[in-house]
Amino acid sequence: MKNIFFSTALALLVASAALAHNGVKNAAVMTRMNAMSGIGAEMKTLGKMAKGAAAFDANTAKTAAAVIAKHAANTPALFEAQEDDPKSEATAMIWTNFADFTEKAAAMETVALGLSKSISTPDDLGAALKALGDTCKACHTGYRQKR
Ligand code: HEC
Secondary structure (H helix, E strand, C coil), X not given: CHHHHHHHHHHHHHHHHHHHCCCCCCHHHHHHHHHHHHHHHHXXXXXXXXXXXXXXXXXXXXXXXXXXXXXXXXXXXXXCCCCCCXXXXXXXXXXXXXXXXXXXXXXXXXXXXXXXXXXCCCCHHHHHHHHHHHHHHHHHHHHECCX
16 A cells, blocks of 8 residues: 555656656656756745744754755766657767866755754755855856757
């Protein structure tokens, strides 16, 4: 029973993710896009609290940072193989500079991991978002080309 519920929930999850990335055919590209979207969702959680659109909760904020750190740790593995898709926004430079790409992922992990321990008041959120946002920008500049 539990298994049936789990696989149904999973199917729904995968379906909605697929919808969000309409037209992506390469499964590896889809996986890395979903991971990036996951990072974006956690940033949104932090952003809502920072704006006061959601009540501040230190544990929720810390968890959001921890989830970003986890995604960051997985990032090099998700991008290691040079997979492409017409819908992908990844630039070919990733694979000519993979050591640098890996460093940029590690920088995001370090910042996110630190925040997953340190966020304790609403006043921490602004600096947290800035620090994290800088790590996104450092990698997206050069390695992500919006289409
Ligand atoms: C180590 C490099 C790197 C870092 C760090 C990084 N990204 Fe990305 N991100 C990428 C690449 C490359 C793509 C394009 C992937 C593709 O389309 O194949 C991307 C795509 C995205 C997307 C679009 C996903 C989709 O649905 O197509 C979002 C959202 C995103 N990143 C958010 C973030 C946020 C927020 C951060 C920082 C907290 C971040 N990223 C940090 C490399 C990075």
